[in-house]
Amino acid sequence: GCNSDASGNSDDGNSNGGSDDGKYKIATVVKLSGVAWFDRMEEGVDKFGEDTGHETFQQGPQQADAAQQVQIIEDLIAQQVDAITVVPFSAEALEPVLKKARDAGIVVISHEADGMENVDFNIEAFNNSDYGKFLMDNLAAAMGEEGEYMTTVGSLTSNSHMEWVQSAHQHQLDNYPNMTAVVTEVETGDDLNTASEKFRETLKAHPDLKGFQGSASTDAPGAALAIEELGLEGQISVVGTSVPSVSGQYIENGSINAITFWDPADAAYAMNTLAVMILDGKKDEIQTGLDLGIKGYDSLTVKDGKYIYGNAYVKVDKDNLDEYNF
Amino acid sequence: MSNPLHVNEDKKQGRFNLNKDFIDKYGDLTLLFFIMISVFAIMAIINPNVFLSQGMMLSIANQFPILGLLTLAMMFAMVSGGIDLSVVSTANLSAIMASIIMVQYIPADASAGVTTLYILLSIVCALLVGCVAGLFNGILVSVVGIPAIIVTLGTMQLYMGIALVLTKGKSIVGLPTIVSEVGAGTLFGIPFPLIIFIMFVIFSYFVLNLRDYGLKLQMTGSNPTASKFSGINVTSITIKAYVISGLLAAVAGLLMTAATNAAKADFGTTYLLQAILVAVMGGVNPYGGRGKVAGVVMAVITMQILSSGLGMLQVSNFFKDFMWGTVLIIVLLANLFYNKKISKLS
């Protein structure tokens, strides 16, 4: 984790509250502290700070709790930050407080919250339904395009998770007639152990289960853990969004076929870049085709002047596992 | 009287005549007040131009009312000699009731007036749900005779369970915009949530310190048996305490909805332990019988200053936990030695 860094540079940081020296104070608020995904995101936040000299830092609740996220943002407004980039735990719950932030003249960029109201921009690493289809294609390939499968989400209130599994399911109905979804949208609460136990239960209820598609970074490894213990490697295909650090060991031993993800560090970097652009008054430059100079964010799509999509998803399997270190 | 016993008793007390009554009345409060001021001072010194800004004050004022109300709810249960672990569940359940009404029953083309009417209706329902939840707790505690901690542990699950079943775990959204506008609004520059909080602080103060009910409640909390032998209707007193607790929780729930413009079964789960912690800090006796509204108010403000201040220093939220726990233990020890002193005096 990088919290130590965050609190480290804080002392000199917050003393110059405003943006008088042309340097901005940009806060990134994440769903939850202390999970690999957002630790990686924090690396991006810090890197942006080092590269540009702006004061950037990341905060997040110690338990996944919307009310906590609201409080954190309340405090950030009070600290007169220049911009807030946020990954909402539950998008709707943040609308009022983010409205307050914008009324206070703070630039707000959100991520993983497609369709959010009170933001300058929401940026997705990709178009969620495309990503869902991509996941399904991978699962289908692994399953030989036939058999029973299940899908999970971190929480029923996470819009992007829902979009992925729903579009994946639709995609399967349209293109893979021999596959059937036995249960969908099983909630795992972003907890590895829960994911594992939910998978075991489903397997009991549906012994012919052949595929698993996870959404939270802990879902796929959870299933893989169970599969390995049951010695079912290769018989049940597992794909899902995750990070190499958590899933690596299972990719190696074959209990996970492939994980897909986007690099949260890049996403954070992109959000911060956008925030600075707006603060510098370059808002109108944010158009379809814009290149943020970040891999996967080099040709953005902008819908309704507000919703931005990159094409930043990567697929990791046995072959390219060693390319990633988070 | 001729009895030597009493003579030297008089001497003993005579010596502490002056400070005695003051200590009896305000001793613990002064301690708290001191702590509150020093925390404020520290934060102000560390970073005046941010911490002392109007924005920071507003943010603080916006945040502590919810926890404050939940703590008051906790206080009533604790004073009655029990505890209420179901406050947050109750809050969410009530909020969800209100939201369901607002989302499902308000006709799309409703005029502002009609909408307001529905909103009032939903608020009433929410408060009712809170009271019923409290009533159920109270009956299980004082009629069936299950220990309060177990009862409310169960109802905590039960109420959240009901909320989950009602919402299938999803959060209810799409509330009329007025709700969040009011929630974020101010009256004479005072944030709306704070106004509500002040209202119920006054309410609680009256109930606990001024009305005969409050006296009986505290007596019951100290020693239910003796209270029964003094002709107090312990059962109804206790039940009422939990109903009030439920009511205050419901209000907190409504404020949460106003702040988030949504209702969900597991909003604010982190508040539960905080509420107990703040209550104890505020001088509520965990064994029952004692509790001062003023103490609770100071404690919750202290904690909010601490938390917002630490946020300003960009420390991780985990460090806040650490600080909260530390402060609680410090207060416990302070009270301990303070009480030792008192008993020495007598």
Place this chain on the structure above:
Amino acid sequence: MEPLIEMKEISKNFGGVKALENVNLTIYPGEVHCLAGENGCGKSTLIKVLSGVHTPDHGEIFINKKRYKRLHTQESIQEGIQVIYQDFSVFPNLTVKENLAMGYEMSNNKKLVNWKLFEKIAKQALETIDVDIDINEKVENLSVADKQLIAIARSLLFNARLIVMDEPTTALTDKEVQSLFNVISNLKRKGISILFVSHKLEEIFTIAERATILRNGKNVTEQLISELDTNQLIYHMTGREIKETTYESEFNENQKPLLKLKNFGLKYMFADVNLEIYPGDIVGVTGTLGSGRTELAEAIFGIAASDSGTMEINGEEAKIKNPRQAVKRKIVYVPEDRLTKGLILEQSIERNIIISTVENLLKKFRLISDNKVKNSVDYWIKNLGIVAKFPKRNVSVLSGGNQQKVVLSKWLASEPDILILNSPTVGVDIGSKEEIHEVIKEQARKGMGVILISDDIPELKQNCNKIVTMDKGKVISIDHISEYAMSR
């Protein structure tokens, strides 16, 4: 002969209360020594100092010449001192066999439990006082008497050098008392000393050889029982010649009773109680602990409502299901257990006084009127001579007597017709005891009906005009005081 125990200059204070002041006690091997004195004179406290439960503020203890500034419970046990506590001190959640054997096995510092052995020990312990109780029953399901018997049996297990018995017979029947006395004489023959505490003079004269008498926390005298007669003993205990003053109701009996019980009963507890209380009556109720006196009183007051028979208040039938109804009907009750039932120790003197009348002390919006409260509190403090300089302080700082007066004023403030007192002078110093008696009589003269429950026969003889004797839940006699005096 060398003394076994010597306690010298022992002093002990509890908050405001001086329980012991420079008390001396000497016990020789193989003697039955009686510790006598009125309620609250410090007997139990002295015993608890000897057993290491209380640390003396001052003084020293010699056991076989070995000097202790303070004893720890373990040391005391190791020195062969066993105590039968007044409150039995048993474990309700454990079985009889465990209650009996555990302490013994511990003193042999066993680390493991051998249940077979436990049973053997338990059985043998119960045999020594030949009673039979199911050793596998949990103690919480036993009667008071059985608990006391267990406390006794437990103490006999140890090869003790001194067994202290703090009012060991309060709950026992004559038969059980007899077998206890047999046990005592056996112990004596074995050279084991007994320290015997009791209020029952006949017991003292049957069993004890020497007596140390305390009054008000101080030594009065130490004498051979043979050199004492009843009156001297009472004189030493009370400091007064027992003046044969008796109380007579000044009301004539041909008016209707305040309270009338017909075949009044409560399942398992008491039955067929017929009793009439007239204005001016002070009716004494006595009997062993566990005779159902408390249950009767508590049934009248509605703590555990009676389930058979009828009750008439001022001629009209009444059902009282809870204390509140009782208080409404102007019946009030001073429980025997002042510290846990009579007072709310963690609350102020003031609050304890006004609690039952707070409804009358309100101003508008039902707010409590500080003035009215102050007036009422001041009135009662003055009227009953309660010594409480700071009414806002916890009632627990008061001495036993003043505490009891607080309980009284709580009820007198509600102007009752019927006042029931259960052992009101237990743990109360002589001065206050007198005053409390005076208050009671004064109220009766004003036309109140009083029921006075007590073990203390002299107390009853001096303050009651009728005396009811109960046994095993039945009223066995109701005597006018004059007859009662003769019948005993």
Place this chain on the structure above:
Amino acid sequence: MKRILKTNEFYITIVLVLLIFYIGSQNSTFFSINNWFDLIRSGIVPGIFVIGTLLVLISGGIDVSFPAIAAFSMYTTTSIITSLDFDVPVIFAFVIGALIGLFLGFINSIFIAFLKLPTLIVTLGTASIYSGFLLTFIDDGQITRLPEAMTNLSKTRIFEITTDYGTIGIPVVFLITVAIAVLGWFLLKYTMIGRSIYALGGDEVSAERMGISSVKIKVFVYCFVGTLAGIAGVIHTIMTRNSNASDLLGGELLIIAAVVLGGARITGGHGTIYGSLIALLLILIIQNSLILLGIPSYWQRFVIGALILIGTGLSAIQVKRSLEKRNPIMTE
């Protein structure tokens, strides 16, 4: 014998049996071996927590800090061992974890036994101190590559059977839970310390008079619980094969509920290992059978809440009844 009919253990067992047959009748896979293996598996860590909590409740206290202690020892142990550049046998992991737990438990006992502060409040405070300290000053991340020794242990299983879906077995760490359960049972039933804990919970004053040192016993109890929590933490890491500093937190209340359901009384002095474990099994079955029953998982809390209330309610009424019949003066 009528004494047995009076106990909670009896009722809870009945309920359990009924529930088992109901679920089984709805979905026969419930009776399949691997379902039971899964139940056992999910009970390994909670099982240890339950034993510790039982001791605390019997002694008349309550402890909500054990998940924090577990998380603390778990994470610190793992990072210590990973930081060593040489391999150590897995036993070290348990020793270190246990020691850390012991230490944190001892801190609790300072406030509870020596300063006589209220147990619930103290452990609330220390809980947030422990987890706050861990996540702030040590690390808030997760260790996903466990040391060799630990990973290997997590792959060792007993009773391996190959069924139509995969070879199933029980993680070997289950034996630790069993051992601890047996130890706890023996401690409570056959040692003086164990009985002293009951005595203390039953009547502290009498216990002191009998020469039991309440301070010593309390220190023992809270240290014991801490140690168990430490071990449980290490087991959790091994089983999930990654060490997440913010795992486990928040599980305390359900554990306490299980123990009370099993017949322990919050007022102290009562409770048995058997009852607590049965009650835990009951809760686990409910948690793990909803999918089998085709009940959406959002019913789970409701069911568990209701169960707690009904279970404890019944026994509360029991107690009331027996109190009324208490020490009769007359025989009728």
